[in-house]
Amino acid sequence: MANIQVQNPHDKFFKETFNNPQVTKDFVTYYLPPSIVKQIDVNTIEPQKDSFINKELEEVFSDLLFKVDINHEWGYLYLLFEHKSYQSRNIAVQLLEYMLRIWNRQSLRKKADKLPIILPLVIYHGKQTWHMGQSLGDVIKGFDTFTADMTRYVPDFDYLLFDVSTYQDAEIKGxxxxxxxxxxxxxxxxxxxxxxxxxxxxxxxxxxxxxxxxxxxxxxxxxxxxxxxxxxxxxxxxxxxxxxxxxxxxxxxxxxxxxxxxxxxxxxxxxGMEQGIEQGIAQGKQQGIAESLLMMLDDKVGHIPEDMQKSIYQLDEQTLKSILTNYDQINTLKDLSRYL
The missing domain is CATH 1.20.58 (Methane Monooxygenase Hydroxylase; Chain G, domain 1)
Known part of the structure; x- marks a missing residue:
């Protein structure tokens, strides 16, 4: 890898692109379902300065908030970009947390009787095709077995997912x-x-x-x-x-x-590019081991919290190999935490 050091390059590339108003308009027009697009007035889209990502997750997520007229009422488009190749099982919970922050902020700023609509959108580009569910209910244990009488009391929502890794040339528009x-x-x-x-x-x-x-x-x-x-x-x-x-x-x-x-x-x-190449090879190898380890652990001990995922990505190659060597002895998150 020709290692040019850029602070959070994913975030910069993402936000600099969507800083162009026509990019946002075309994204809504060409990529959202037509039944949704016809309820959105793209000419009213206004970017907001707020970000709702937790500090510890800024290296793997970026977000943008847009105010817009939806069905003749002011609402919001919340765009979350996941820029890591390992998929987040808990992304629906994160979206719920961020939407609550938006609503709470709006409640403090404006004393309104009702909350504005927020349309959650997720953009993903990774090495693997997205295979997680696309609703909050997918991460609630036993949700698919609940009766209708039960689910009416349990929070659930779908989010719009855009898995860029699957797009063909003809599907990329704007x-x-x-x-x-x-x-x-x-x-x-x-x-x-x-x-x-x-x-x-x-x-x-x-x-x-x-x-x-x-x-x-x-x-x-x-x-x-x-x-x-x-x-x-x-x-x-x-x-x-x-x-x-x-x-x-x-x-x-x-x-x-x-x-x-x-x-x-x-x-x-x-x-210093020669040094960067050596560093890049090491980083690429380390990242590959980390991703494989996370997938193995996810199957064995269940969902790995975001903070632990980040810690694993930051481990050196020797420590990662040590975890793999002792994989059979890691049966709980507590066992895993000893290496972090």
Missing amino acids: VAQLKILFTIWRDLYTKNPADLKTSIYQAAEALNALEEKASGLTYFETLLRYVFSTSEAFTKNDFNDIVKTLEQAYPKGSDVMKTIADVLREEGIEQ
């Missing part, structure tokens, strides 16, 4: 930035370096065609930093190939992509 975001997310885990480079070149071509060259330049810089910060497969040679291709692929007079190559060099991104 303005250039939205299509690029979803394509890169999909290809980051599901394609080899050569195919991912092709997606980057296609993104460069699309952004170069925009009338707003400056915004296209800025966004493409963010894209490149994101890919080189998160891809486990890219090397220094891949970086050099991309820069060389960008310099040669565009005719004289189209300076946008050449400028990007100059900026990357001037900021010293190539410096």
